[in-house]
Amino acid sequence: MEYKIAVISGDGIGPEIVGEAKRVLDRVGSVYGHTFRYEEVLMGGISIDTYGVPLTDEALETARRSDSVLLGAVGGNVGNSRWYDVAPNLRPEAGLLAIRKGLGLFANIRPAYLYDGLSQACPLKKEIIGEGFDMVIVRELTGGLYFGERRTEEINGVLQATDTLVYSETEIRRVAVKAFEIAMKRKKKVTSVDKANVLDSSRLWRKVVAEVAKDYPEVSLENMLVDNCAMQLVMNPGQFDVILTENMFGDILSDEASMITGSIGMLSSASLNEGKFGLYEPSHGSAPDIAGKDIANPIATILSAAMMLRFSFDLDKEAEEVENAVCTVLADQYRTADIMAKGMTCVGTKEMGRLICERIRRNG
Numbered sequence: 001m002e003y004k005i006a007v008i009s010g011d012g013i014g015p016e017i018v019g020e021a022k023r024v025l026d027r028v029g030s031v032y033g034h035t036f037r038y039e040e041v042l043m044g045g046i047s048i049d050t051y052g053v054p055l056t057d058e059a060l061e062t063a064r065r066s067d068s069v070l071l072g073a074v075g076g077n078v079g080n081s082r083w084y085d086v087a088p089n090l091r092p093e094a095g096l097l098a099i100r101k102g103l104g105l106f107a108n109i110r111p112a113y114l115y116d117g118l119s120q121a122c123p124l125k126k127e128i129i130g131e132g133f134d135m136v137i138v139r140e141l142t143g144g145l146y147f148g149e150r151r152t153e154e155i156n157g158v159l160q161a162t163d164t165l166v167y168s169e170t171e172i173r174r175v176a177v178k179a180f181e182i183a184m185k186r187k188k189k190v191t192s193v194d195k196a197n198v199l200d201s202s203r204l205w206r207k208v209v210a211e212v213a214k215d216y217p218e219v220s221l222e223n224m225l226v227d228n229c230a231m232q233l234v235m236n237p238g239q240f241d242v243i244l245t246e247n248m249f250g251d252i253l254s255d256e257a258s259m260i261t262g263s264i265g266m267l268s269s270a271s272l273n274e275g276k277f278g279l280y281e282p283s284h285g286s287a288p289d290i291a292g293k294d295i296a297n298p299i300a301t302i303l304s305a306a307m308m309l310r311f312s313f314d315l316d317k318e319a320e321e322v323e324n325a326v327c328t329v330l331a332d333q334y335r336t337a338d339i340m341a342k343g344m345t346c347v348g349t350k351e352m353g354r355l356i357c358e359r360i361r362r363n364g
């Protein structure tokens, strides 16, 4: 089969890590007989430098016409005045919000699990880690505070700013369905996170999620308040399977969940629409301070490419092969600088990509 992938290398370490993910996809292609065609799309700081805006209509259109999108990272140091001394809707991150909305990518899937062999990087105590943890955060991505009406105004000489948190039942239902579908393939537990003791949007969230749950009798549903969830993540992370939550809560909780894995350089993510289309990107940022030094960890982007194979192309076997290759490289004690530990072999971005490719062979 042939697949058309829009590639957004972006800023900072983006081009380096995307380069290795493409190398891995090409290796999968040659081993399994698929062709991946790439079309480079500019977004973020590089698009601002080239076109004056973080995402052009043409770039969005190219992404829309592809079978899926692979993204590195966008943005620079927030102190970088070239990209940040402008209106918020012209900053690099605005490109990311525009592509999410423009492509209808309402479900953001962020897995967080503790790798065997990387548990020394986990900041939690051994007795809390226990048998480890393996959760997926399903974050609503195109609604809530991020996209509600906002304004700053002066009232009687006093500045006042307003952001609006809006959710329709349609928006809640479609992301809840994704979460339950994912739970069906896992440990069949959904924890829906909200602030229903205060917010109307959360009360509606809870009501709609309960309705969706009726269609999935095998999945157990638990409701949890967001402040409690923040606490539970560091007290007993093993209790979670699928966490379902709205945009802003998901932004915050997914950073917390990635931190307790101790290795944000390892975590992939997928942003999906109603169908098979998705945008795949590492959970980490553009790390401008280490850009161009061949030291960034490409594994999160490579694992995002594996998610693309699974979710957008239904190539489960190939996805598994990539994930196994990553596990084998780690078992063979290779590490990039961010996850380096005593006695291991430290390798750069390119070498890590090459070692993973080398381990992708057709196994049955």
Ligand code: IPM
Binding pocket: 093, 096, 251
């Ligand atoms: C994320 C990021 C973005 C978000 C920023 C860069 C706009 O933090 O993907 O989690 O808040 O969604």
Ligand code: MG
Binding pocket: 251, 252, 255
């Ligand atoms: Mg975030």
